[in-house]
Amino acid sequence: MRSRLIILFAALFTILIANSLYASYPDEFDNILGGKLILHGILPYSGFFSHHGPISYWIAAVINIFSGTSFVHFRLVLAVFYFGLFFIIYKILKKYVSVLFILALAVSMPFFWGQMLLADTLSAYLLVPAYGLFLYKSFLNEKLNSRDLWLISVFSALTVLNSPTYLYAVGFLALFTLLYSKNLKKFLIIFAIPYIIFGFYLLVTGSLPNFLYQEVNYNKSYYIYNYPRPPGSTSFNPIRYMVVIMNNFINQYQPLLAGLKGTDFRFPMTATFWSV
DSSP, X not given: OHHHHHHHHHHHHHHHHHXXXXXXXXXXXXXXXXXXXXXXXXXXXXXBOOSSOSHHHHHHHHHHHHHTTOHHHHHHHHHHXXXXXXXXXXXXXXXXXXXXXXXXXXXXXXXXXXXXXXXXXXXXXXXXXXXXXXXXXXHTTOOOOHHHHHHHHHXXXXXXXXXXXXXXXXHHHHHHHHHHHOOHHHHHHHHHHHHHHHHHHHHHTTXXXXXXXXXXXXXXXXXXXXXXXXXXXXXXXXXXXXXXXXXXXXHHHHHHHHGGGGOOTTSHHHHHHHHO
């Protein structure tokens, strides 16, 4: 069993390295530059404008220490980081999932640009252990202990602080976790601590006013919630926005689901090419 795991994780590492040099996207260079600025003592929000979360910048800063100025080296070190992150995800969920799940995730990375350091894809990875742990525990009717609550709290907080587009997903997860755990006091303490620590960081670095404008007000007024909004509308209703997003997802998902029975799985690349 142990030798099999070693072989599978060696395959995982090989896949991640092979994926690492495929394609690029401008947002990733924003994260890389932010990481370099951090290494020069210039912090997000107070030192440079960003409507993105800070987690990707700090990860890029650590990677830049080892990669230097080479983008190729950056991607290779990033692959090592993702290997470590996937290993952590497996350790958290190993009671419920096989390492083959992690391998399937690694193989599919190029299809959704998951081999890059992008805020949205990184947050998706961070949300896997949080949602996975809750779903499996609730499905099997197992009690959520303090360790489970801490894991869900930390990973969900990192998710939304890194990419505020996950606010609804994390909000629903927090609500369901509270209803399932039925321990309001413990829930409030454990789930509040990551945000309190982040708030303390913003206060100490003098970044709070800039953060509130750049990531909260700017995103609400000009970026994330600017679509879908009716022409001429100046108001923002978060409930309406959530309903519209869900409706758009359902409308786009249903045709794909209907066409599943006609998919020729002997030649999956044909369906892939038609979808892009």
